[in-house]
Amino acid sequence: MAGRRNAAVESRIPLSVQPGFHVNSNKPAEDYLIPLSLTWTKTGALDPGPVIYPKPSMEKYEFSAKPLSVFTGNFAVIANFKIAPDAPAGPGAAVGRLHYQACNDRACFPPKTIEITVPYQVR
Amino acid sequence: MSHFRLTAAIAAAITAGVFLQGCSRSGSSVDAASAKAERERHQAPDFALKDADGRWVRLSDYRGKVVLLDFWATWCPPCKIEIPWFIDLERKDKDRGLAVLGVSMDDEGWDVVRPFLSQVGVNYPVVIGDDRTAESYGGIDALPTTFLIDRTGRIAAVHVGLASRKDFEDGVERLLQAPAPGSGDRASVPATTASTN
Numbered sequence: 001m002a003g004r005r006n007a008a009v010e011s012r013i014p015l016s017v018q019p020g021f022h023v024n025s026n027k028p029a030e031d032y033l034i035p036l037s038l039t040w041t042k043t044g045a046l047d048p049g050p051v052i053y054p055k056p057s058m059e060k061y062e063f064s065a066k067p068l069s070v071f072t073g074n075f076a077v078i079a080n081f082k083i084a085p086d087a088p089a090g091p092g093a094a095v096g097r098l099h100y101q102a103c104n105d106r107a108c109f110p111p112k113t114i115e116i117t118v119p120y121q122v123r
Numbered sequence: 124m125s126h127f128r129l130t131a132a133i134a135a136a137i138t139a140g141v142f143l144q145g146c147s148r149s150g151s152s153v154d155a156a157s158a159k160a161e162r163e164r165h166q167a168p169d170f171a172l173k174d175a176d177g178r179w180v181r182l183s184d185y186r187g188k189v190v191l192l193d194f195w196a197t198w199c200p201p202c203k204i205e206i207p208w209f210i211d212l213e214r215k216d217k218d219r220g221l222a223v224l225g226v227s228m229d230d231e232g233w234d235v236v237r238p239f240l241s242q243v244g245v246n247y248p249v250v251i252g253d254d255r256t257a258e259s260y261g262g263i264d265a266l267p268t269t270f271l272i273d274r275t276g277r278i279a280a281v282h283v284g285l286a287s288r289k290d291f292e293d294g295v296e297r298l299l300q301a302p303a304p305g306s307g308d309r310a311s312v313p314a315t316t317a318s319t320n
Contacts, residue, residue, distance in 0.1 A: 032239075034198045063201035063285050101198060107265035107284030108199040110228065 002121035003083050008049070011079045011118045013038070015071075015098075022070040023100045025056030029069045034101035034111050038077055042095040045087030045122055049080030061105050079118060087122045094118040164277035167192070167270060168259035172226065172250035175237055180224070180250050183276070188222045189298040190272040191291065194252060194263050196228045197239045201285035202267040206243060208288045212295060213247045219299050220274070225249035228257065228266060273298050 003009045017023055024033045040048045054075045058067035081094065096118070101111040167190075169183045182190070193209060195202035206225075213223040225247060227236045232251050240249055257263040260270070271280040271294045280294050 030200075032197055033200070061200070063204050068200075103200070104284075107201060107267070108196070109265055110196075111198070111230070 001081075001118060002123060004123050005083050005087050006085050007083050009046075009081050009083060009120070011081070011094075011120075013077045013079060013116060013118070014074065015077065016074050017072055017102065019073075021102050021104050022059060022068075022072045023102045025069040025071050026053040027056070027069060029058075029066065033068070034099070036071060036098070036100040038079065038096050038098050038116065040079075040094060040096040042093075043081065044092035044094055044120070045084045046081035046092075046094050046120060047084055048094070049082060052078040052080070061103075063106070081120075083120075083122055089122050091119065091121050094120065159279055161273075161277075164273065164279055167272045167276055167278045168256075170256045170259065172252065172256060174248050174250050175233060175240070180248055182224070182272075185222045185224070185272075186276050187274055188220050189216075189274055189295060190270075191221065191223045191295060192226065192270040192272060193223065194226045194228055194257070194260070194266060194268045196266050197235050198229070199266045203243075204285060205267055205269070205288075205291075206245065208291055210244065210246055212291065216295060216299060221295055221299060223247035226252040226256065228252045228263065271295065271298060273301060 001009050001011045023036050026035050026037060028035050036053070038051045054071065054077070056069040056071055059070050059072070060067045077098075079094075079096070094117070096116040097113050098116050099111060099113045102109045167182060169181060171179050171181045174180050182192070191209060191212065193202075193205070195206065209223045209225070212221060225245065227249055229235050229251070236249065236251065239245075252263075260268070265283050267282075267285065269282045269286065269291070270278050271282075271291075273279045279298055282290060
């Protein structure tokens with residue numbers, strides 16, 4: 001990801017869920033479900049903007065009375081930033097935390113958080 | 124204002140290590156195990172965890188009873204399918220020697236567990252689990268994971284993932300009907316007869 005000062009930039013972050021598993025979307029169907037979320041812990045010379053999540057699929061599982069809002073397979077999250085007006089030229093990296101909780105059709109697995117690093121270059 | 128898109132090459136670099144995994148044991152971990160023969164049973168690890176009132180609950184407190192030990196969490200939909208079955212089992216078989224014990228694996232603890240227990244009307248003891256307890260039971264990668272423990276404190280069956288109500292009912296019934304520890308073949312002799320001589 002590269003741009004000049006004051007430029008709006010975006011990073012497409014590809015994610016992949018193992019076959020047979022799903023993760024709750026960023027807006028689960030039930031309040032008690034843990035949503036997928038991306039938050040930034042360090043953005044360097046970038047001002048973070050909205051994170052855009054894909055359209056979820058509504059899937060029915062044996063353990064749910066109604067369809068759940070989930071992500072499966074390959075999908076991407078789009079992170080938007082604006083390069084700060086006083087950003088020094090050169091490389092940097094934004095670091096974030098992707099929090100998610102996965103299930104298959106019979107069991108659920110403890111929530112996990114993984115670190116996401118987005119390198120950037122200020123021209 | 125210019126607007127740049129990330130190139131595919133850079134995207135591939137970012138995604139390294141970002142493979143959302145549910146469980147290292149994958150789908151093979153969700154088989155409902157049938158009851159083990161007595162000689163194959165291992166002692167259930169003891170633990171001491173606090174209930175909602177701050178009282179210590181130890182598995183060893185239940186020696187002599189059949190224990191249904193359920194690891195669950197409020198964020199786990201299949202766990203919520205099974206819990207009403209356990210409420211019914213506790214109600215039906217408590218006086219025959221069954222004890223249901225729930226271990227919540229919610230990181231948020233009682234703040235989320237207490238309202239759920241109240242809402243659902245859970246009628247058996249629930250404690251908040253910890254990593255040490257989970258590790259002693261093999262890691263508890265998947266929820267729900269439910270252990271059926273015989274009257275001598277040995278694990279007779281493990282159900283990983285959503286099982287059937289009948290599996291639990293049959294498993295509990297089998298263990299309740301087994302001879303009491305130390306009674307040999309005289310399972311039908313009431314313990315109270317010992318004091319009549």
